[in-house]
Amino acid sequence: MRRQLTYLLVLWLGMVSACRNGAETESDPAQRPTTTEASPVQDGFDYPAAEARQLIRTWVDSTGLTKDLPKISGPRVADYLFAFYSNRTFEPAWTPETAGALLNQIEQLDEEGLNPDAFPHGELRRLIDAITSQQADAETGATLDVLLSATYLKLADMIATGKVKPGKLSASWHIKPQKPDTLSTHLQQAVAGQVGPSLDAFRPQFDQYETLQKHLNTYRTILDQGGWEPIETGKALQPGDSSRRVVAIRNRLHRTGDLETNPDNWERPAVYDTAMLAAVNRYQTRNGLVVEPAINDRMVAAMNVPVDTRLKQIMLNLDRIRWFSTGAMPQRYVLVNIPAYQVRIVDGGQTIRQMKVVVGTAMNATPIFSDKIEYAEFSPYWNVPNSIAQKELWPKIRKSRSYLRRHHYEILDGWGSDARVVSRSRVNWNKLDAYRIRQKPGPWNALGLVKFMFPNEFAVYLHDTPADQLFDRTHRAFSHGCVRVEDPAWFADWLFPQFDRKTVEEMMTNNRRQVVRLEEKIPVYILYQTAFTDREGRINFREDTYGLDKRLTPEFDSLL
Numbered sequence: 001m002r003r004q005l006t007y008l009l010v011l012w013l014g015m016v017s018a019c020r021n022g023a024e025t026e027s028d029p030a031q032r033p034t035t036t037e038a039s040p041v042q043d044g045f046d047y048p049a050a051e052a053r054q055l056i057r058t059w060v061d062s063t064g065l066t067k068d069l070p071k072i073s074g075p076r077v078a079d080y081l082f083a084f085y086s087n088r089t090f091e092p093a094w095t096p097e098t099a100g101a102l103l104n105q106i107e108q109l110d111e112e113g114l115n116p117d118a119f120p121h122g123e124l125r126r127l128i129d130a131i132t133s134q135q136a137d138a139e140t141g142a143t144l145d146v147l148l149s150a151t152y153l154k155l156a157d158m159i160a161t162g163k164v165k166p167g168k169l170s171a172s173w174h175i176k177p178q179k180p181d182t183l184s185t186h187l188q189q190a191v192a193g194q195v196g197p198s199l200d201a202f203r204p205q206f207d208q209y210e211t212l213q214k215h216l217n218t219y220r221t222i223l224d225q226g227g228w229e230p231i232e233t234g235k236a237l238q239p240g241d242s243s244r245r246v247v248a249i250r251n252r253l254h255r256t257g258d259l260e261t262n263p264d265n266w267e268r269p270a271v272y273d274t275a276m277l278a279a280v281n282r283y284q285t286r287n288g289l290v291v292e293p294a295i296n297d298r299m300v301a302a303m304n305v306p307v308d309t310r311l312k313q314i315m316l317n318l319d320r321i322r323w324f325s326t327g328a329m330p331q332r333y334v335l336v337n338i339p340a341y342q343v344r345i346v347d348g349g350q351t352i353r354q355m356k357v358v359v360g361t362a363m364n365a366t367p368i369f370s371d372k373i374e375y376a377e378f379s380p381y382w383n384v385p386n387s388i389a390q391k392e393l394w395p396k397i398r399k400s401r402s403y404l405r406r407h408h409y410e411i412l413d414g415w416g417s418d419a420r421v422v423s424r425s426r427v428n429w430n431k432l433d434a435y436r437i438r439q440k441p442g443p444w445n446a447l448g449l450v451k452f453m454f455p456n457e458f459a460v461y462l463h464d465t466p467a468d469q470l471f472d473r474t475h476r477a478f479s480h481g482c483v484r485v486e487d488p489a490w491f492a493d494w495l496f497p498q499f500d501r502k503t504v505e506e507m508m509t510n511n512r513r514q515v516v517r518l519e520e521k522i523p524v525y526i527l528y529q530t531a532f533t534d535r536e537g538r539i540n541f542r543e544d545t546y547g548l549d550k551r552l553t554p555e556f557d558s559l560l
Contacts, residue, residue: 045092045094045095045096045128045131045132045136045141045144046131046132046134046135046136047131047135047136047137047138047140047141048137048138048141049091049092049138049141051138051142052092052138052139052141052142052145053089053090053091053092053142054090055138055139055142056085056090056091056092056142056145056146057085057090059142059146060078060081060082060085060086060090060146061082061086077150077153077154080153080183080184080187081146081149081150081153083184084149084184084187084188085146085149087184087188088188092141092142092145093145093148093149093191094144094145094148094149094191095191096128096132097193098190098191098193098195099124099128099144099148100128101190101195101196102148102151102152102155102190102195103121103124103125103128105155105195105196105199106119106121106151106155107121110220111213111216111217112159112203112213112216112318113213113216113314113315113318113319114158114159114163115163115559115560117560118158118163118559118560119151119154119155120147120151123147124144124147124148124151127140127143127144127147128144131144149187149191152187152190152195153183153187155199156183156186156187156198156199156202157183159199159202159203159322160177160202160203160322161177161322161323162177162319162320162322162323163319163322163556163559164319164552164555164556164559165177166320166323172365172366172367172368172546172548173323173367173368173528173548174367174368174369174458175323175324175368175369175370175527176323177322177323177324182201186198186199186201186202204321204322204325205325205327205328205329206321206325206329207329207533208321208529208532208533209318209321209325211533211537212314212317212318212321212531212532212533212539213318214537215314215531215533215539216311216314216315216318218257218539219307219310219311219314220311222255222307223307223308223311227306227307227308228252228255228307229248230304231245231248231249231252231300231303231304232245232248232300233297233300236294236295236296236297237249237272237294237295238272238293238294238295239272239273239274239276239277239293240271240272241271241272242268242270242271242272243270244270246269246270246271246272246276247269247270249276249280249295249303250266250269250276250279251263252303253276253279253280253283254279256283257538258279258280258282258283258286259275259276259279260279261275272295277293280293280295280299282538283299283302283303284299286534286538286539286540286541287299287302287540287541287542288339288340288341288474288540288541288542288543289302289474290474302541305541310531310541312553312556313530313531313541313549314531314539315556316530316531316549316552316553316556317529317530317531317532319552319556320527320528320529321529324370324525324527329346329349330523331346331347331348331349332346332347332348332522332523333346333522333523333524333525334346334373334462334522334523334524334525335524335525335527336357336359336366336462336483336524336525336526336527337527337528337529337532338359338366338368338526338527338528338545338546339528339529339530339542339543339544339545339546340529340532340540340542341356341357341358341359341475341476341477342354342355342356342357343355343356343357343462343483343485345491345494347494351535352494353490353494354535355485355486355487355490355491356471356476356486357462357476357483357484357485357486358465358467358470358471358476358477358478358479358483358484359476359477359479359483359545360477360479360480360481360482361477361478361479361480362477362545362546362547364479364480364481365481365546366460366479366481366482366483366526367458367460367481367526368526368527368528369456369458369526370523370524370525370526371454371455371456371523371524372454372521372522372523372524373452373453373454373462373495373518373521373522373523373524374453374454374455374517374518374521375453375515375516375517375518376450376451376452376453376492376495376496376515376516376518377450377451377453377513377514377515378449378450378492378507378508378513378514378515378516379441379442379449379450379507379508379509379510379511379512379513379514380441380445380447380449380450380451380463380513381438381439381440381441381445381513382438382439382445382446382447383415383436383437383438384409384436384437384438384439385459385480386433388480389432389437390432390433393409393437394432394437397409397411397424397437398429401424404424407439407444408439408440408442408444408445409437409438409439409440410437410438410440411423411424411427411435411436411437412435412436412437412438413434413435413436414434414435414436415436419436422435440511441511441512441513442511443466443509444466445466446465446466447463447464447465448463448464448465448466448484448488449464449488449508449509450463450464450488450489450492450507450508451463451464452485452488452491452492452495454524458481459481460481460482460483460526461482461483462482462483462484462485462488462491462524463482463483463484463485463488464484464485464488464508465484465485467484470484471486475543475545477545483526488508489501489504489505489508492504492508495518495522496516496518498519528545528546528548529542530542530543530544530549
């Protein structure tokens with residue numbers, strides 16, 4: 001019978017989990033979860049509990065089971081099972097009520113963008129029906145109990161850390177999912193009658209997670225109703241134009257919630273009127289398009305993205321939230337969304353400002369990670385990264401004697417704090433790596449008038465820019481990886497409440513480098529969300545700037 005149990009567990013847990021995690025090292029007994037105090041044995045199904053207890057003890061304490069079952073996050077499933085059952089002296093744990101509650105949770109997973117078929121809910125229902133309709137033998141009862149426990153562990157792990165693991169999909173993603181090291185404790189809570197609350201503890205506590213789920217269900221309803229037909233292309237439509245294309249676009253805008261008027265009240269549906277113009281602008285805003293009166297090919301192309309593609313986009317981004325959300329969000333934080341070219345400033349748990357940002361190009365992608373802002377540097381120097389200096393600056397410096405002066409650069413003889421400024425004539429052109437190029441403080445500086453530092457291995461930070469014209473563009477992936485902020489004076493004023501706006505602006509413009517540390521470090525998250533909701537709760541979609549959706553989709557689809 002142990003072979004049958006192992007087969008069931010590996011079949012339902014191993015195939016998907018192995019795909020998600022890749023090759024794993026052997027489990028270290030020292031890494032087994034810590035045990036907790038056992039709860040009293042509960043009344044359960046009609047099968048010989050004493051015999052089932054002995055079978056469970058034999059199975060979960062088996063080296064064969066430990067070897068065969070894959071890891072989830074941290075220890076292997078078998079290690080969690082051992083910790084859980086040893087706490088309760090290997091007594092069967094599940095009742096018809098708690099088993100039913102677990103199955104209900106699984107069967108509602110599609111509301112979170114996950115697939116219920118990733119779990120053996122059909123097999124479990126058959127076992128439950130068999131045991132509740134007539135007395136079962138101990139082997140069937142023990143098999144059901146262990147399978148329910150293992151299913152709970154895998155479900156909690158998926159809710160906590162995502163369907164797909166991020167590391168192997170993108171070298172630019174550096175936020176590791178939080179390992180749910182309290183799985184055994186929450187499993188104990190589940191079998192005590194709190195299945196739902198115990199799983200809620202693993203769900204992301206990030207406002208986007210709940211609001212995206214609502215839009216997921218909305219788009220699923222649209223898909224179930226037949227989706228939508230493509231909009232015909234043609235010349236750009238302007239307010240006042242009349243055509244059958246206007247009717248099709250009007251209907252689509254109503255379908256997506258941008259045009260809220262009742263179709264029964266449309267007096268002239270073929271005319272592009274002022275109410276439709278407001279809806280067009282809402283749609284353009286939600287999709288990161290230029291907000292303008294014209295309905296052009298770019299807008300029509302966005303409208304012609306199929307419903308199922310949008311549905312998948314929401315699912316992918318729900319999984320990304322699972323990758324980074326690790327409990328309650330702080331009251332004050334900064335969140336950069338790369339595909340949206342936007343930074344959101346949150347204070348008191350509420351978004352108080354959104355600003356445009358410029359992010360890295362596809363070749364110089366801004367890394368995805370989290371950190372804490374520690375200080376600001378006003379009137380900063382720009383120490384040019386060696387890679388940029390080699391490719392872009394040294395050839396120009398060598399060619400033109402006046403390049404350094406004209407662009408406010410200077411050369412230092414090293415990277416240490418004791419480095420000295422040297423003249424161009426003293427440079428050893430065969431050992432350029434030994435030198436540092438830096439740009440002097442001032443309005444010409446590539447970092448602008450202030451930079452906001454959260455020291456990290458990527459040398460990425462937020463900063464001002466003299467190239468303000470880039471903020472007028474819709475797509476703003478132009479930097480070498482750092483994030484340029486639209487209104488740095490406002491941002492500095494928010495970070496440093498001890499200074500008034502006038503003081504901040506003076507520090508930014510006096511051309512004297514000054515470092516000011518924050519009294520309390522501010523969390524900063526640099527994320528990649530191509531589907532998200534705005535402050536009004538409306539769904540927004542953005543283009544896949546770095547191609548990460550394209551890379552994630554096959555892996556996501558390959559798993560149940």
